[in-house]
Amino acid sequence: MPAPLVTIGIPTYNRSDRLLRAVHSALAQDHPALEVIVSDDASTDSTEAGMRGLAAREPRLRYLRQERNLGHAGNFQAVLDAAGGDYFMWLSDDDWIDGSYVSACLAALAADPGASLVAGLASYYSGGEHVVDERPMELLSPRPGARVLRYLARVNTNGVLFGVARRADLQKLSFREEVGGDWLLVAGLAAAGRVHTLTGVHIHRSIDGLSSDRQRLAESLGMSGRLARHHHFAVAGAFAREIASAPAYDRLGRPHRAVLGALAAALIVVRFPGGLALRALLRRLGLARLEAVAATWVRRRDR
DSSP states (O other): OOOOOEEEEEEESSOHHHHHHHHHHHHTOSOSSEEEEEEEOSOSSSHHHHHHHHHHHOTTEEEEEOSSOOHHHHHHHHHHHTOOSSEEEEOOTTOEEOTTHHHHHHHHHHHOTTEEEEEEEEEEEETTEEEEEOOOOOBOOSSHHHHHHHHHHHOSSOGGGGSBEEHHHHHTSOOOSSTTHHHHHHHHHHHHSEEEEEEEEEEEEESSSGGGOHHHHHHHTTOOHHHHHTTHHHHHHHHHHHHHHOGGGTTSOHHHHHHHHHHHHHHHHHHTHHHHHHHHHHHHTTOHHHHHHHHHHHHHHHO
């Protein structure tokens, strides 16, 4: 049978210096049926000239220029809407993937028909130097609610967002223009099926961009002051509303959805604002060393 068409969507804005690396890594995939779409969010640098020139020479590359700036989430959604592949993955404009990334993820999806998302292991870089590998995200419970809660208990930088999924599954969801919109999307996929991380292939990610700084991202989405600094309360509220009303959770009964929404919101508050409060208390009590020991243990575990 012919290989299924896979779309790699690259939303970009004023990253011409790094974009070529992302595009070339996408075009270098060993999967034979490939479409690469670059959605340019009205960049003011040399992105347009570079991408139009490359697209003229490379038939698998499609360049889209937005007439106006859609913003972070809007451009992620735009490149999904433009995709024609049976399968789809996002790739940030300052990241790159191993040459067998797509084929390995597709093989894992084929091996587990109940899976909704398969990603490679995310390796993080700062200033060109490797910093840490993300913990593998394995969401394998037969219960959708348990998969969603396990996701929220482990998610941080959310590298699993850049896995391969069926385009039809992604189109049932949306990339929301709010802080935590990427978490809401992956949680929706987790509610639909199992999620795997493959440790044999990698997505190489920069932690120097906007999406790595949640406060800056919150400010770019209209939050300010205390709300931007403590945006996880808004994320918790968004999850409670999403689980109560979104079609992704329709397979769950109403009481189940109410309980799951409350647990999801509480878990976010305990992990993030609660964790910050605990660290502040340790420092106030002169126990900052205990925090440092715990942080070192977490980093070693993640590596």
